[in-house]
Amino acid sequence: MRWAAILLLSLFLLPGCGSDAAKPENLVPASGTINLDGAPLNDGIIALVPQGGGPAITANIKAGNFTLDYSRSASGMPPGTYQVSIRSTVGAATMDAEGNPVEPESRVAERFGDPAQSGLLVTVPEGGTDALILDVSSE
Template sequence: MPAKGLLLLPALLLLVGCGGISDAPDRRVVTGTVTLDGAPLEGGVIRFRPLPEGPIAAGKIRDGKYEVTNKGGVPLGKQRVEIKGTPILPADTAGMSLGEIDAATKPAIPVPDKYHKNSELEADIEAGGDPLVLDFDLKN
């Protein structure tokens, strides 16, 4: 191989390595509702943990609704779903002092461990162009 070819080979390999080939998993936007004993979960977090392992995707729950869009959504495949209640901040905190925000913040609604710490919830995320709608009706 001529000397010029040897100089171009590392540059070509660098371009291929940085190109469109990605080891990131395919993903899909997931949206839906979360209720606890029939009432919308006011505030919380929903996490999708790939089984057996992989990148976690999460979204906030507000007034019983959630949407996971970060990095394109939830990785495709089987997921363990974890749902946890979180403190509920006021919708508009403009002009409020930290003390006023703290006083107006509602405490987290406790979600049973079987949906969070020891979650028994699972979901299968299949490929598709439209958001996948998954609703969760939790029971105490």
């Protein structure tokens, strides 16, 4: 659950933080597709964490497709190797009768939600790519 809070925090803070002066100069286009059990993943969130450390770069998944951007005003991302996490849930978080949060059911196997446990690595080449293809399972 702790990693989920960190991932959600990165969605709101990390991609948009800093000024354009702080962005890397070597940003390249990066996009691709995600399949769940052989079919495009309807929706969700993908996060890429640089292997050498640094802020996660996140993107929304829509109809199996995603495009990664360093920030709202800086298209693309630095080339390199990244650990990947993917989250997709059925419905939204709710509260139980006592007012405790109830996590929604995950579409993807839980291990894919943690970049250190997912086993997913991608390499964004120096020239960029539109062919990042990731396959995940529900189990």
